[in-house]
Amino acid sequence: MDSHKQFFSLLCLPLMLLLLSGLQVEGRLHPAYPSKKLFVFGDSYVDTGNTRKDQPGSWKQPYGITFPGKPAGRFSDGRLFTDFLAKYLGLKSPLPYKFRNVIPQNSKYGMNFAFGGTGVFNTSSSYPNMTTQIDFFTQLIQEKVYTASDLSNAVALVSVAGNDYNHYLATNGSAQAFPAFIASVINQTAINLIRIQKLGVKKIVVDGLQPLGCVPQITAASSFQQCNSTFNTLVALHNNLLNQTVTKLNQETNSTFIVLNLFDSFMSVLNHPSSHNLKDPLKPCCVGISSQYSCGSVDEHNVKKYTVCENPKTSFFWDLLHPTQAGWDAVYTNLQTTNALHQLRY
Structure with a gap:
């Protein structure tokens, strides 16, 4: 997800209703899996440090206050889903691509090519879109940084968290064409998944879209009291198309493509916050x-222009778009009750 404040704010409810009428057409390590590597592609929901340090957001205070205790390039107060998945696989979090020449020894755990703000297509972000991220991966394989054996034992994580839709709305994409645009995002995602598979990765997991109608950028309109069901109906269209596409890919290839149902996991946590020691989950x-x-804004005198809650460990959302470490931990815990993650280990 992007940290830009424009996220979906350009779309008013009447436009959404028009659109809807067209829609009818830290845990234990697992040392038993030491040979695995994790390769990550996508946006700020999985980016662990690729964005530039001079940009607002993930490298500025108070990002990173829970982990590692200072800003470290994650769009959260601490760990992201990437970190939890790596630990599940018995790995350290894969090295952000931009540090590949600084600490090359850490490339043995895989590589994180994700950049906050990006999509499968170009967005308002100047960072590399997913096609270019896979180009980077291809280049490393050509340079023999990773062998065929490395790739066949690897897991790829692909995050498509909504920036393409943000950009579509920000550039006056029409309501009537929105369903077709969703289909094009899914089609491009499928092309990306096949490219990664053809490079030799046998297990590829792609995030379903989270409930965009529940991000604080949207729920601010209800004083953070309720999700916007109109937005979540759009998310359902994206996720249904993604599931159909991945089912087809699994029938046509000998690889394993897995969809992580972030929508249901987010909603399970948001609907039962107290079971995860969370309060006011939409705030x-x-x-x-x-x-x-x-979050993170300062004025010309470097005086901070933001507030931070007393205890981030009881909040699900960190800023207007991104979960806290506690939020991601709760989502990860919920995902562990499904079969999706188990398929990655064996």
Whole structure:
């Protein structure tokens, strides 16, 4: 997800209703799996440090206050889903691509090519889209950084968390064409998954879209009291197409493509926050002091223009778009009750 404040705010409810009428057409390590590597592609839901340090957001205070205790390039107060999945596989979190020449020894755990703000297509972000991220991966394989054996034992994580839709709306994409645009996002995602598979990765997991109608950017309109069902209906269209596409890919190839149902996992946690020791689940922990500021904003005198909640460990959302470490932990815990993650280990 992007940290830009424009996220979906350009779309008013009447437009959404028009659109809907067209829609009818830290745990234990597992040392038994030491040979695995994790390769990550996508956006800020999985980016562990590829964005530039001079940009607002993930490299600025107060990001990273829970882990590692300072800003470290994650769009959260701490760990992201990438970190939890790596630990599940018995790995250290894969090295962000931009540090590949700084600490090359850490490339043995895999590589993270994700950049916050990006999509499968170009977005308002200047960072590499997913096609280019896979190009980077291809280049490393050509340079023999990773062998065929490395790849056949590897897991790829692919995150498509909504930036393409943000950009579509921000550039005045029409309501009537939105369903066709969703289909094009899924089609491009399928092309990306096949490219990764043809490079030799046998297990590829792709995130389903989370409930966009529940991110604080949207729920602010209800004082963070309720999700917007109109947005979540759009998410359902994306996820249904993704599931159909992945089912077809599994029938046509000898690889394993797995969809992580983030929608249901997010909703399970948001609907039962107390079972995860969370409170006010739709309310973000870190917010700007007014609508012109966001989490991490400072003025020209470096005076902070944001507030942080007393205890991020009881918040599901960190800022207007991204979960806290506690939020991701709860989602990960819920996903462990499904079969999806188990398929990655064996």
